Amino acid sequence: MAKWFAKPPSAAPLSEADRAARAKLRVGIPKVLNVWTTHQFWLGFFQALRLSPRNLVFSSDTSDAQMREYGSGRGTVDCCYPVKCVSGHYGELIFGQKRRIDILFSPMIHSLSSFMDGHVMESLACPRVMAAPENIKAGFLRERDVFAENRIAHVAPLVTLAEPKLVPRQLFDALKAVVPGLSIEETARAVEAGFATLAAFTDDLRARSRDILEWCAREGRPCIMVLARPYHMDSGIGHEIEADLQACGYPILWSQYFPTDPDLLDWIFRADLAEGLIRHPFDIDDVWPSSYSANTNEILWGAKVAARVPWITCAIRLGSYECGMDQPTFTPVQQIVERSGTLFFSFQELDSTKPAGSVKIRVETIAYYLECNSPGVMEAKLRHMDGPGPLQTARASAESPG
Amino acid sequence: MNISAKHHFRTYAPAPVTKEQIEHVEILFGGLHWRAEQVLQAVFANMGYNARPLPPAIKDDLLRGRELADIGQCCPTSFTTGNLANFLQGEADRMGASEVSDRYIHVTAGSCGACRFGQYHQSYELALRNIGLDSFRMFLIDQKQPEQGTSAGGGLDINMPLTVGAVWGILCTDVLQGLEYRTRPYEVQAGQTDAVVAECVAYLAEVFRTRPYRGRKWGTVAWHMSTGYFIKALREVFRKFEAIEVDRIRVKPIVKITGEFYLQTVEGDPNYNIHRWLESEGAEVYPAAIAVWLDYLIRCQLQKIEDYVGVEKGARAKLAALKGAQRLFRWSYNRMRAALGDIPFEMPDQYELRRLAAPYFHHRLSGGEGDMLVGKALWAHHKKKAHMICELSPYGCMPNTMSVGAMAGVTGKYPELLYAPIEVKGDAEVHALSRCQMILTEAKKRAIREFVEVMERTGLTPEEAKPLLEARSQMNRATYRIPHTGLAAGMAANTLLHLAGARPARQAP
């Protein structure tokens, strides 16, 4: 967490007028790309600026209908689907709200705060993903200024979440003109609140993941790890493929929310650490030396975890059509998972439509092999582990993993 | 002991190259235009290494590259991957795989960040594995650090003299390329420029091969900065150009090449030979200097520090030091440019590019050429440096598609800016070139209109200009500099203005 804020300066109290103005301010945030991993940061941040939670609206999940109704004709260049569909989210926030928003807040997230920071080269966002707002806004500006016509301020600050010291200024500069009475000190405190909110949310989900794993260990049951970018959680981007497998009776973990408790990580990576292959459980130098991208790093790390944790008997890779970030990682991720005997299946050509027929066949196929192979995979992986781990020794707490 | 750690997947790690081995090893490199590659080979030789550029990438390399690596690569990665694989495969067929692994190593620029071209070594590794050359050794050089010490085994030493030599080699060939492209479209005797350039590159290579040794640390940097060694050589190059007679009253549109680094730099199949094609269609090509890219890399570093000014102690001092280094770099380029009569285009100011691009593309958005694409297009447009921008945009390039998209905002605001983003897939040549021809037709009209306006303004016609030019015979030489007036972009129009004695107009602020 950001501990840089040595001496919290006392900000001037907010005037009544400013407070009232802020209470009315409506902010629309497109629910796209890395907002899928920073959601709670933004909510915590804006709430700390005393905006009403009622007035913080996200666009809906991506869908064809959304794109057709609000985004068609706004695209300026052929691009990957997750970026292209941002036009639809913009349009929905501008044209599709019952109550008009005042600010379309679309952060250009340059880097992300990742649990792997300090053990990787950088935690950057994909170049397309970070630049998406510049590209998408051009479609709303090139003929006429749609934002101005609708009395909406397009606020797209570049934020370096991996460098928290820089964030207050980045957000202050972007928001000072639209948030009445804003000061840099107040922004800094709100940033801190944002990070804290996000951390609390993430911790909570990690704890849930740990519950699942403990249940698996106790019951000797398999689970599935999803290796994907955060925005594949969007039902219009990832098509909820993992939920189809969930319905076959397998709990689903996502690498982003894998528990990071030291006792567990030590157990998982003990052998690698002992052999000096890695310096830390978060070190992925042994499999992926170009550790620049936060999402890629977390996928690679997730693959390593999936390869080692006995109850994860299958990893599912989701990737969007022609994703340039995923492309070089296809083979390494597959190899990492498969070398350990863990099953690996990938859906790497996801686009706007869910190929329902072929997904159904594939899900049935995966479910078949999971059922046949899971006991063997668990047994073989357990044999390789260095004694029973913290998951096995945890006390029973619930009947179902949830 | 537990066996699990052993059988897990590990990434490719090249075997070391020892000092003994390096004597018998040939270093392969590539990815630039032939002038720079030839001089870099000489720089390696100067440092005692046996090196050679890979053959120019061709269409077959593209297909091979696509076949050997994971699906969905950008087209430059396919070209370079296939190029390396095809070359090594050919050699392996001749001498066997193990001999190839002993005989050659590959050195390439390392990742420039989180784009997929920045991770291309992954594709190389996969391709090498797929053609059965797992043990082939490949080394990455970090672009951001001038000096990186010796590689494992101590055989390859990426040190200051090598790095500075490479940079100076690039600067020299950059200015040479600039002079070449300002000359060839106007040469009276077809083919003469090419012959002179070939001679000059060979000469420069010799100059670099026999470069004196001036220490392995900062001494060598100081020497490169201060010496007249390279300037003298460039003056010799300039002298060779003197022989070329030119006719600058040919009205030609100037087409500025921008785009992704690899595509704008190479001259060959990877960009449909677009430089030559444009010239054959009657344009003067304004090529993209590698020096500008290096300047941009320095700016990126500066920007990172800039953000910390006022946040972290010492940032201001670091900023000042790096700014100083950038000034020295630019000064060195300008010195070389001056040695070629200031005829090659100048290096645009990075901060001006950033200011111009700001409304459309944030300067901190990293990957590829970032805001520079937008900035360069506007710079050339506002300053009348070119009639048209031809942006080479690789199929599947991540950062590039983003700035091309943002350019929609620019062309919305400046509809008169002639902008041709050419998507380069490698195998859809007709499509791309016809798109370019479309905009070029407009650029030709623009050049003609501009010329007619200048005729009206100066009262000079080409017929009247002829005797004036003949009277001042030095003006028909490739080495005569026609000043850029800022009133017109084209060479012919500027020549008329120059003849009419028009003084250079002040740049609009």
Added chain:
Amino acid sequence: MKFAGIDVGSTTVKAVVTEGGEVLWRDYQRHNTRQAEKVLEFLERMEADCGLTAGEDPVFLTGSGAGLMAPMLGGKLVQEVVAVAAAVEKLHPDVRFVSEIGGEDMKTIFFTESGEGTSKQVYMQSACSGGTGTFIEKTARKLRIAPEDLAAMPYEGMSLHKVSSKCGIFAETDANTLLKGGVPVDEIIASLFEAVVYQNLATLTKGNTPLPEVLLLGGPNLFFRGLQQAWRHHLANLWHDRGISLPEGRSVEDCILVPEDALYYAALGCVEIGRGEAEGIGRFTGTGKLRWWIDEGQHEAKAKEGGKALARGADDIRRFEAEYSAADASRPATTKPVSVEATDPAPLFIGCDFGSTTAKAVVMAADGEMRFSTYVQSRGNPIEDAKSLFRDIRAGGVEDVAGLALTGYGKDLLKDILGADVGVVETVAHAKSALDIFPQADVICDVGGTDVKIMILRQGTVADFRLNSQCSSGNGAFLQGVAERYNVPLEDYAEKAFEAKSMPSLAMGCGVFLQSDIVNQQRKGWSAEEIMASLAAVLPMNVWIYAGQLQNLRAAGRHFVLQGGTHRNMAVVKAQVDFIKSRVPEAEVVIHPHSGEAGAIGAALCAREAWDPDLPSRFAGFARIEALNYRSTTSEHTVCTWCAVNCKRAFIDVEVTGAEGRAWSKVPLEPGWERVISGNSCPRGLVEDANEMRAVKAAMEEQRRVYPNLGEMVRETAFRRAVIRG
């Protein structure tokens, strides 16, 4: 000086000769794939009629055939869009948007006024048939609509249906389905016009708004009244939505121009460009070289291009046939029934594959030997199909059944009714049967009549699966179509194709364009067998790369199994083997010996695997299957409402002890009955309606509640109000 402009298009040649801005001569004719001949004829007439002179007057050419001919004539090549734009700028200075739709391509041009004249943005596409003239004409031919009728068919006032706009093949399938569903032909055509305009606007505007005035160019835009109406409709809506005002006193109709002489625009534009070129550029050098090309050159080119064939001589074929004779084309589709009781009374397993067009069954002994096989063409009632299969099996002498497994499309429908022990997904069934004959198998490539399936195996599991059932490139139906065109029975295809000593190169890709390419090759003088050979040769590319999207065969593995009906064609097998080995030299390629029954065999293997001698099979028994009591319902309540196609389904309700029934249905079903749905055209139709969807969803929700999913938690909680702690 005279200027000639010639536009050599994919179906027609258009040309003009001008002098001093006056048009002296013009003509427009179909070339019936004889481009060069037509151009020569035109040039000779130009010379005779208006004195076009070699060595003096310049010639400018454009269009798809111009690249080849310009150098032979001394002419200069002008890019098509450049030419069209030049003509438009001269003739219609107020036009801001042009759509030109050609036979095999489409383009848009946006003109923007700027300080220094106009700037232009061009977008075009020619890789795919979606949105082009061929897209409409191909489907119209299928619907047997005469060209003159097509031209007059309206768009206005028609109710529209969803037709895929992306690909001609998809569209044809959609049109077929609509036709089957009883949709009138003119509504289908109107829907096609809709799809074309949608596709043009969706892919070729890139953030620009088409502003008035608009110019519609190209054959389809000129000839099809309905297409013009569709444009007017869409543009009017667009202008209304975006608040774009029309010029004073002009209606939408006035602002959308379809000039009668638009066919000549590219040729006129050539002349326009040519007038701006320096003197000497494009000077006509006479017709000599072109004549030489027609008489000799093209034949030489053919000879040069040829030389390669499916096989390198008779030896090569012999060697190949010796290796792959097991899968000889003369082998019947199914093995003959064998009397079972005499040979083997041991446990017998039945595997059934209920596909969309056929149902197959095999009987397997405990040793894995296939004892019997049979199949029926599906007649649209799965119960009757099943009865027929089991009647055959019983007649074959099978009495005791140790296990029954089902696979294919119908497995879920019939599992309980037939009392199957196992229901296996197709991929698993195919993998089982392939691994049974070839334990190292890495890749299974199944090319059927209408689809292509590629399964990639790793660690003994189907790790990757590609299914392409929507695109004809690569499947057997396409080969069949061509064989029929040449009156060659499909069984003789290979023999004919092997006769070819050389063959043309066909480009991989869209089947629609391959068809027109064939016409082109025929014209160049390639014979039926040569074209059949080349088609077999291009099939692997279409299967693996175009349909399968698998560039990197090596990564898929070394051991390939080919199966499916199309691999009975040995010419295809030869091409496949050569292709695979060129990519993976160390590859081993085998043909599945029971190519067509692979799915059923895999199912039988699964039944054997699941067999427990101590437990009885769930198999309902021959007598019960024969006596299955069912009733069929077809009414307004059985019509599928998931999409606009509205398939007229049949609900076949079967009496099964212990079945739950469907109390919630609009066609309620009492307990003790099970419902089978047929007559649907896609998998969605297997779900009855929203009521069933709710029932299915509820069951899934319960399952999801028990087994959590972190992604779902994010979807549900992350975008709600933040809980700010401490």
